[in-house]
Amino acid sequence: MPISASDFQYIAGLVRAHAAIVLEPGKEYLVETRLEPIARKEGYESLADMIHVLRSMPPTEWLHAAVIDALTTNETLFFRDFHPFEAMRQTIIPRIIEQRQQSRQLTLWSAACSSGQEPYSFAMMIREAFPQLKDWIITIVGSDISTSSLARARQAAYSQFEVNRGLPAIYMAKYFTQKDGLWHLKDEIKRMVQFRNQNLLHPWPLIPAWDIILLRNVMIYFDIPAKQGILRRMRTTLAPGGYMMLGAAETTLNIDPSWKPIPYGHTVAYQTC
Numbered sequence: 001m002p003i004s005a006s007d008f009q010y011i012a013g014l015v016r017a018h019a020a021i022v023l024e025p026g027k028e029y030l031v032e033t034r035l036e037p038i039a040r041k042e043g044y045e046s047l048a049d050m051i052h053v054l055r056s057m058p059p060t061e062w063l064h065a066a067v068i069d070a071l072t073t074n075e076t077l078f079f080r081d082f083h084p085f086e087a088m089r090q091t092i093i094p095r096i097i098e099q100r101q102q103s104r105q106l107t108l109w110s111a112a113c114s115s116g117q118e119p120y121s122f123a124m125m126i127r128e129a130f131p132q133l134k135d136w137i138i139t140i141v142g143s144d145i146s147t148s149s150l151a152r153a154r155q156a157a158y159s160q161f162e163v164n165r166g167l168p169a170i171y172m173a174k175y176f177t178q179k180d181g182l183w184h185l186k187d188e189i190k191r192m193v194q195f196r197n198q199n200l201l202h203p204w205p206l207i208p209a210w211d212i213i214l215l216r217n218v219m220i221y222f223d224i225p226a227k228q229g230i231l232r233r234m235r236t237t238l239a240p241g242g243y244m245m246l247g248a249a250e251t252t253l254n255i256d257p258s259w260k261p262i263p264y265g266h267t268v269a270y271q272t273c
């Protein structure tokens with residue numbers, strides 16, 4: 001049975017309040033297709049029954065978290081969009097290396113890392129293109145609101161389809177082993193990345209001043225006040241001289257004027273003004 005207007009409004013309000021994700025009217029099919037499997041698995045007669053129970057529980061219960069998790073969009077791939085990784089490899093990382101000769105530390109936060117392809121791409125690139133960093137302290141943190149995506153990220157086992165999307169053959173041969181139909185990332189790269197559960201709307205206890213923040217393909221789901229709040233806090237967590245990168249369809253323009261876009265060929269990085 002199609003979701004009622006009032007149930008849709010309740011679910012849209014829940015994900016907006018807890019994850020900043022905006023579900024406009026017209027997305028009813030998305031709610032139905034993503035939540036019906038949960039309702040079935042939990043033994044409810046219908047999605048309406050499950051939403052009835054959700055409405056009667058405090059919004060901190062695990063079922064709410066499962067619903068929010070199911071409504072996140074976790075699409076990602078290795079070396080997504082290619083150009084940001086080239087800009088990091090050719091210009092951004094060499095600049096940071098120059099600046100950090102004293103501390104010999106480099107930090108990157110992938111702030112909505114989904115199933116891990118983004119921070120692992122960075123880790124492989126560091127191993128492959130910057131052998132001089134072998135004895136540096138490299139801190140790479142991936143965080144996400146979705147516990148199911150984080151579980152996959154920690155497992156670091158990808159399907160043939162996933163490794164075919166964006167992963168150069170040389171990286172596949174060097175850093176993955178194939179077992180039971182999946183491609184398993186080798187420990188030497190896995191160990192370079194730590195994962196955390198982090199809702200971007202909540203306080204960020206992640207400590208370092210980051211040299212690079214990847215905030216890619218997540219703010220597209222948020223409304224303007226949520227974007228502004230996150231960009232304001234990103235300013236204070238970026239190291240002096242650090243860089244932030246957004247998704248190809250995202251920008252700080254008309255949202256937060258205190259970021260300076262710096263074009264690098266087909267991509268843009270941002271620094272604080």
Ligand SMILES: C[S@@+](CC[C@H](N)C(=O)[O-])C[C@H]1O[C@@H](n2cnc3c(N)ncnc32)[C@H](O)[C@@H]1O
Pocket residue numbers: 018019020021072073074075076077080111112113114115118143144145146149198199200201215216217218221247
């Ligand atoms: C489309 S994926 C982007 C993954 C990766 N950054 C990329 O560009 O390929 C968006 C990710 O944002 C996460 N997300 C959505 N709302 C969030 C929030 N409020 N806090 C943290 N992560 C969130 C989702 O769980 C999802 O994994």
